[in-house]
Amino acid sequence: MADYAKLPAGATLAVTPFKAHVDEEKLRHFRKLLELSPIAPAVFENTHAGDRYGLRREWLETAKAVWLDDFDWREHEDGINSYPNFKTAVGDAAGNTIDVHFLALFSRRPDAVPVALLHGWPGSACDFLDMLDLVRRRFPPEDLPYHVVVPSLPGYAYSSGPPAHVDYGVDMAAGAMHNLMVGLGFASGYLVHGGDLGSFVARIMALQYPECRGMHVSMMGVPPLDENPPRTDDEKQALRKALEFLDTAHGFALQQGQRPATVGLALSASPLALLGCWPVLLTSQRLQEGGGGGTRPTGTDDVGGQVSKLTALQLPYVAKPCGYSLFAREIFPVPETWARLSCNLVSFSEHPRGGHFAAMEQPGALLADVEEYIRKAWPRPD
Secondary structure (H helix, E strand, O other): OOOOOOOOOOOOOOOEEOOOOOOHHHHHHHHHHHHHOOOOOOOHHHHOOOOOOOOOHHHHHHHHHHHHHOOOHHHHHHHHHOOOEEEEEEEOOOOOEEEEEEEEEOOOOOOOEEEEEEOOOOOOHHHHHHHHHHHHHHOOOOOOOEEEEEEOOOOOOOOOOOOOOOOOOHHHHHHHHHHHHHHOOOOOOEEEEEOOHHHHHHHHHHHHOOOEEEEEEOOOOEOOOOOOOOOOHHHHHHHHHHHHHHHHOOHHHHHHHHOHHHHHHHHOOOHHHHHHHOOHHHHHHHHOOOOOOOOOOOOOOOOHHHHHHHHHHEOOOEEEEEEEEEEEEOOOOOOHHHHHHHEEEEEEEEEEEEEOOHHHHOHHHHHHHHHHHHHHHOOOOO
């Protein structure tokens, strides 16, 4: 197998190889918990209401059976370990030390462009395995045009969590990801892609660190909507979908934001409970197919206070070169016109298929978009 594991010459971090492995005893314990986990009784909301009230009981029954009878963790482990895996200790923006796990495909080319791919919630570096596979099939290390670094964010997968006494923030995680890239030898510059939570981390990196030369995202911020009310059909449709989501399907986000300790303790007691929580975001996407419900404002003068609900997505403008992939089933499909008011957009693509988890849903399309962005944001000398 080709060797993508050779660190760049300028790396200063103490990086060690890593191999994913779960003890057999833990797997047996996990399976027993799954076997013993009951599924709640059938009621109207989980049997005859479609996705209106969340997860369908039938889906969870099927998923449990597949998990018990068809899924092979060892096979999945082998897939993870087929790529170079590493661990290293880095400081974050507040001085906390995080043991970061990352996958990487390092190039042998002296002009290779460093790019970090950042996942969201719930996810890990494994979200990008299909994209890494596409890259590996196309390029041996000698010809690879990029150094591809795929970390698990602090507290995710094989990366360590922040100290228990710290109220951790996205800005701290952004510092850890930046220090990882610089410590791997990319102090002269790098690019970053992010989806979901990773898009927020990527934006902070682009805003705060000169070495980060730009960002590509699959989840875009918006300009201040009080100053930029929807005018085009695309903008009105985007706002309708966003408000529909806020009205009918973002209860999980409020719960996790306001009572994360309760949610975390409860879900950790059962793998089936955790599984039942994860599809909620996918369910909420399906709720929005076909647009809004007709009860939300559609004009430019009657939006009023509704936009105040969207302040979490009204993010600072990024002047560095940025790219954006818009997938049809994104929770808030920010149109190109609004994206251009949120950042210096040099690369944009719109896709009829795929949604919030684009790296897993449409890896080929997302990889092509990231490559197009790299060509525009990091032009090579003639």
